[in-house]
Amino acid sequence: MNVTTSGSTDPEAVSARERARALALLPLLATGLYYGSPSTLQATTLYQFMPQLSAYLAFGVWSYLNEAPLQRIGLLPWRVTKGLSWGIGTGVLLGPLNVLFILKIVPLLGSDYRFLAETPHAKVPLWLMAPWVILVIATLVELNFRGFLLGRLVALGLPHGIAVPISALLFAFDPFMVATFQHLHWIAVWDGLVWGTLYVTLKNLLVPIVAHTVEVLVLYGVMRSVLM
Incomplete structure (x- = not known):
């Protein structure tokens, strides 16, 4: 990977010289292919990761x-510094709001959240959900959905008002996300909208990375204490 930082330091200033922006459409097409596939194939774990791998x-x-x-x-x-301040603030805000939604609003809507105790996240050893592990996972996810996908949609000329919702929906409807979190995967829509809006506004990928990490730490900590 070439990490040269010569020339302008503004991501928008170098977008005119960017190559292969349309590669961002590959995961979009892969997601569409997944949902157009037979249900037996959709149930395969490896196939659920196809959009992410692409x-x-x-x-x-x-x-x-x-x-x-x-x-x-x-x-x-x-x-x-700005990435940490905005990211921590956003995560501290969204984490408790999502906990409140899951524990209070979801039951009122006639749904349940106790299936979360059977998800891979709940069953892995506790050390695998340590802050630094969550940070690595959040970094990989945000590199994909915000840094690459959303950033390239903007580079292709899509307005922020279109690019941000597209990336948020692809994030929320990632097949593994849907299979794991079932009806709660909709929470990822507003997470994606908030993180995406902050990303295109501040042009700083650290903001969604840190926000994602902090929010997961809050959610995991509270839900583990409730369910275990």
């Missing part, structure tokens, strides 16, 4: 073809 493949090719890929997706060392 996205990381596309991201790898795009990174190879473009100089300064980290700059283009908004990962810049001098933006760490």
